Amino acid sequence: MIGITLSADQIRSAPPEVRRWIEHQVLAGLGLGPEAPPAPALPVQGAHLVACTTDDAAKILAQIQGLLPAVNVFFEFGRPGIAMGQPPIMMFRLIDILHHTRLQNIGQVMASLEMINKALIEARRDPSARFCGFDNEGHCLIAPETQRAIASVWQTVIARQHGVAEGEAA
Structure with missing residues (x-):
């Protein structure tokens, strides 16, 4: 297992899809989100x-x-x-x-x-x-x-x- 540490500034400046992936990983790790990664966003x-x-x-x-x-x-x-x-x-x-x-x-x-x-x-x-x-x-x-x-x-x-x-x- 490899761990990566990111600062709040690094996360804030990341592209939106990277921030969504990080958010998904954190929520899934806490048992609050789905196990599968999020699908691409549907048009609003x-x-x-x-x-x-x-x-x-x-x-x-x-x-x-x-x-x-x-x-x-x-x-x-x-x-x-x-x-x-x-x-x-x-x-x-x-x-x-x-x-x-x-x-x-x-x-x-x-x-x-x-x-x-x-x-x-x-x-x-x-x-x-x-x-x-x-x-x-x-x-x-x-x-x-x-x-x-x-x-x-x-x-x-x-x-x-x-x-x-x-x-x-x-």
């Missing part, structure tokens, strides 16, 4: 993705507000993601969403994403609208405008809660 079906406005994001939140796991998953997309492609698309690893939301499995993340997709369809009154898409490497894909809209809604929620807390303290 960006035509179905909707670039959500702040108003859309607020309507989605209103629809899922009573479903805490879905709300937690929704706000994960307010974090900065990895921009890829032209036109750019934001990538989020499903395993990171699982970890950050403390859900029990990817199935729960997927169920939450389905609730978010349904809320968008209802908010837009468009059955072909999709909040997110997926690649075959465990990434969730959204439009950059959607990420910015969710971050804006998050800031509004925090500001409102901060204002309520200040009002209670007065």
